[in-house]
Amino acid sequence: MIRLGKTAKACIYLLLGFLVWLHIITNFTVKRTDKGQGDDGPGTAKGLVGSTGSDVRSGTPGFINVPEPKLLSEEEIKLVSEKVADMNLEQKIYNEEKFGPVTEDSFVLVIQVHTRVEYLTLLIESLSHVQLIENALVIFSHDVYVPELNEAIQKIDFTRVMQIFYPTSIQLNPNTFPGESPDDCQRDISPVKLVFLMIFEKKKR
Numbered sequence: 462m463i464r465l466g467k468t469a470k471a472c473i474y475l476l477l478g479f480l481v482w483l484h485i486i487t488n489f490t491v492k493r494t495d496k497g498q499g500d501d502g503p504g505t506a507k508g509l510v511g512s513t514g515s516d517v518r519s520g521t522p523g524f525i526n527v528p529e530p531k532l533l534s535e536e537e538i539k540l541v542s543e544k545v546a547d548m549n550l551e552q553k554i555y556n557e558e559k560f561g562p563v564t565e566d567s568f569v570l571v572i573q574v575h576t577r578v579e580y581l582t583l584l585i586e587s588l589s590h591v592q593l594i595e596n597a598l599v600i601f602s603h604d605v606y607v608p609e610l611n612e613a614i615q616k617i618d619f620t621r622v623m624q625i626f627y628p629t630s631i632q633l634n635p636n637t638f639p640g641e642s643p644d645d646c647q648r649d650i651s652p653v654k655l656v657f658l659m660i661f662e663k664k665k666r
Contacts, residue, residue, distance in 0.1 A: 532635065541606050542633050545626040554598065555615055555622040563598050563621065571600045578610065589619045598623060604630045 533541060554563065563569075570588075574581060588594055597620050603610075604627045614624060634640045650658075 533632065538633055538635075542628070545606060545628055545633070549625055549628065552623060552625070556618060557621055559618070560595050560621055567596055567598055567621075569598045569600060571602055574601050574603045574605075574610070574614075576605055576607070585617065594620045597621065600625060603627065605632050606630075 557563075572581075572584065588599065599617075599620055600623045601614055602625050606626060611624065614622060629639065631640045636642060
C-alpha cells in the first residue's frame with residue numbers, strides 16, 4: 462500500500478477542489494450563455510434579460526458582445542473627450558424617477574469597469590438579486606469609453622445607476638502620459654544605459 466506524505470495529500474485535495482470549482486463555473490457559464498439566446502442573437506446589447514423569463518428585474522445585461530476599443534483618430538478623441546467631460550459634469554442618475562432621489566440612507570457601490578464585459582455581466586446579474594439593492598446608487602467608473610457598453614449599463618432597471626469616466630485615460634491620451642510618448646524611456650532599458658542617457662540629455666540642454 463502506497464503511503465502519501467502530507468504534502469502529496471494536500472496537493473491532491475487542492476487538485477480535487479480546483480476540479481470541482483471548474484465544473485461549477487463551467488456549468489454556470491453555459492447556462493448563462495444559453496439564457497442570453499434571443500431574437501437579437503447571443504450577447505447583443507439589446508438582449509437585456511433577467512435570471513429567468515419571469516424575473517421582474519429585467520434590466521440585467523445578458524452576455525453582451527461589446528467590440529474591443531479601437532484606436533481613436535484625433536477628431537474622435539476630441540469628440541469623446543468632450544462627451545466624457547459633459548457626462549462627468551452632469552453626473553446623471555438613471556432610474557431616479559423610479560426609486561427616488563439619493564438620501565442619507567442610500568448606500569453607494571462603485572464598480573471599476575474596463576473591457577472585461579463577461580465578468581461585468583456576471584457581477585451585474587448577481588447585484589440584481591441583492592436585497593435592498595433598489596436603495597443603492599451603483600456608480601460605474603470607466604477608463605474606456607465604449608458606446609455599446611454605456612447603452613447596456615444605462616438599461617439596468619433594478620437600482621439607481623451613474624457613470625463616471627477617467628478623463629486622462631490611455632484611450633484619450635495615446636501619445637502622451639499615461640499613453641506612450643516619443644520622449645518616454647524604453648521599457649527594457651537597463652539602469653546603466655538610462656543613467657548615461659540622462660547625462661547625455663542634461664549636457665545637450
